[in-house]
Amino acid sequence: MxxxxxxxxxxSADDTVDFDSAIIIDSADKRWRVRxxxxxEASVRLEAEHMILQSFSxxxxxxxxxLVPTIVGSVPQGGLQTFIYxxxxxxxxxxxxxxxxxxxxxxxxxxxxEAIAGAIATVHVFPETIVEEADxxxxxxxxxxxxxxxELDRAVATGKVPSGLLERWEKQLNDVSLWQxxxxxxxxxxxxxxxxxxxxxxxxxxxxxxxxxxxxxQDFSWLFACSDTDFRDRIFDLYRNQMxxxxxxxxxxxxxxxAEFGLAQWLxxxxxxxxxxxxxxxxxxxxxxxxxxxxxxxxxxxxxxQLPEKISDDF
Numbered sequence: 674m675x676x677x678x679x680x681x682x683x684x685s686a687d688d689t690v691d692f693d694s695a696i697i698i699d700s701a702d703k704r705w706r707v708r709x710x711x712x713x714e715a716s717v718r719l720e721a722e723h724m725i726l727q728s729f730s731x732x733x734x735x736x737x738x739x740l741v742p743t744i745v746g747s748v749p750q751g752g753l754q755t756f757i758y759x760x761x762x763x764x765x766x767x768x769x770x771x772x773x774x775x776x777x778x779x780x781x782x783x784x785x786x787e788a789i790a791g792a793i794a795t796v797h798v799f800p801e802t803i804v805e806e807a808d809x810x811x812x813x814x815x816x817x818x819x820x821x822x823x824e825l826d827r828a829v830a831t832g833k834v835p836s837g838l839l840e841r842w843e844k845q846l847n848d849v850s851l852w853q854x855x856x857x858x859x860x861x862x863x864x865x866x867x868x869x870x871x872x873x874x875x876x877x878x879x880x881x882x883x884x885x886x887x888x889x890x891q892d893f894s895w896l897f898a899c900s901d902t903d904f905r906d907r908i909f910d911l912y913r914n915q916m917x918x919x920x921x922x923x924x925x926x927x928x929x930x931x932a933e934f935g936l937a938q939w940l941x942x943x944x945x946x947x948x949x950x951x952x953x954x955x956x957x958x959x960x961x962x963x964x965x966x967x968x969x970x971x972x973x974x975x976x977x978x979q980l981p982e983k984i985s986d987d988f
Contacts, residue, residue, distance in 0.1 A: 674746045674757060677705070686765045686866040690942070690951075691715035696760060704762060706742065706879070709755040716753040718882035723747075723756065724807040725884045733803075738791055740877040758879075763871030768895070771865060772904035774873050786904060788875045789868070790911035793892050798917065799858040804886050811856075811886040818852045821934065828937040831944050833956050835963040837972045838933070845930050854921040859887045864895035889920060890927035897932035933962060 678700040685694035685706055693709040710716040723744055734741060742758040749755075766774070775786040804811060812820075825842055828834045845851060860867075861883030869877035893912075896905040909925060936958045943951030966972040 674705075688715075690946070691718070704760040705745070706758040706760040707755065708758070709750060710753045713753065719754065719756055721807075721809060721884070722880075722882040725803070725809060725881050728803045728807045738788070738795060739875050741881065742877070742879055761869055761871070761877045763869040763876050765866045765868060766870045768865045768899045769901065771868075771870075772899055772901035774870075775904055775907070778873055785870075785873060785875070786907050787911050790908045791915055792868075792875060792878055793860075793863070793889075793908075794912055794915040796860050796892065797857040797889050801858060801886050804858055804884060807884075809885050812888075813856060814852045814854050814888070817856075817888050818846060818849075822846050824934070824938065824941065827941050831940055833940060833944075833952070834937055834959055837963045837967065838937075838959060841966070841972060842930065842934060842937075845926070851923045851926060854888065854890075854923070854927075855918075856886050857889050859885060859889055859892050861885055861887065861891060863892045888927060888931075890924050891931055893924070893928035894931035894935065897929055936962060 677697075679697050680700050681698040683696040683698070685696045685708075687694035687708065691711055692715055693711065695707050697705045697707060699705065708719060710719055726742060726744055729741055740761055742760065744756050744758055746757040747754050748757075771785060771789075775784070778784045779786065801811065825839070825846060829839060860878070860881065862880050863878075864880075867878060867880035868875055869879060893909070896908060899905055913920060936955055940952060940955035940959065943949075943955055963972065967974055
């Protein structure tokens with residue numbers, strides 16, 4: 674980038690399996706984000722992000738309640754394309770910390786829960802033409818359900834997912850009524866790492882590589898990692914109040930399913946990469962999830978195995 678003189682670098686929250694990322698500070702104290710893909714699949718994701726960010730016209734950007742990155746340069750590296758983005762002061766905040774912040778900002782101009790709900794609602798009312806013109810995926814509810822069923826088959830094939838979870842997910846995926854919803858433009862990869870927070874305010878939303886027309890519930894799945902259920906429920910309520918049409922009644926149920934099923938997707942990815950650490954982590958988290966669901970009564974308790982009677986010494 675002509676005229677850019679880097680003076681410092683900071684870590685940047687990202688998917689470390691697919692990307693190398695960093696924040697660069699230049700001599701004029703401006704910030705830039707660099708994302709380098711580690712594999713062809715990640716490169717495709719960055720190309721998709723490039724397309725959608727180009728579709729955000731100046732007029733649309735001006736109407737958004739948050740900033741979105743601008744790609745200001747790129748460079749080929751090892752046959753893959755590395756991108757340079759504009760970046761704003763601020764940093765991601767852990768989801769439980771976001772919940773803590775929300776109590777201090779509730780009802781004010783910087784109500785963080787209201788800002789999160791508003792950001793999601795804003796994306797969900799984008800015109801679908803933005804996605805279509807960028808040649809990004811457009812899914813129906815049935816296509817989304819079928820894609821998840823195919824992933825469930827892959828999870829079964831690993832032989833490492835607890836049976837209670839498999840039965841629970843299969844039942845939900847086969848409940849056609851759960852999948853009667855209006856597909857909308859979604860961010861697709863929304864989580865706390867993609868919310869840039871400065872002075873308890875959302876200043877920027879990043880990570881637009883998974884944008885598509887899909888299930889609105891997917892943009893809420895990350896909230897189920899929060900230990901504060903009141904924070905999560907409030908965001909759902911605020912979102913419903915801000916949407917021009919009421920969302921479907923099963924929005925929360927599908928968001929919870931996506932949150933749980935994300936562990937199986939992590940397992941599948943680890944198996945594909947032959948990454949023993951990823952697989953071990955995924956298996957541990959899946960076992961913990963099943964135990965937790967049994968404890969709260971969502972899954973039936975594990976049947977107690979009967980110990981064999983003591984065999985007589987005279988036998």
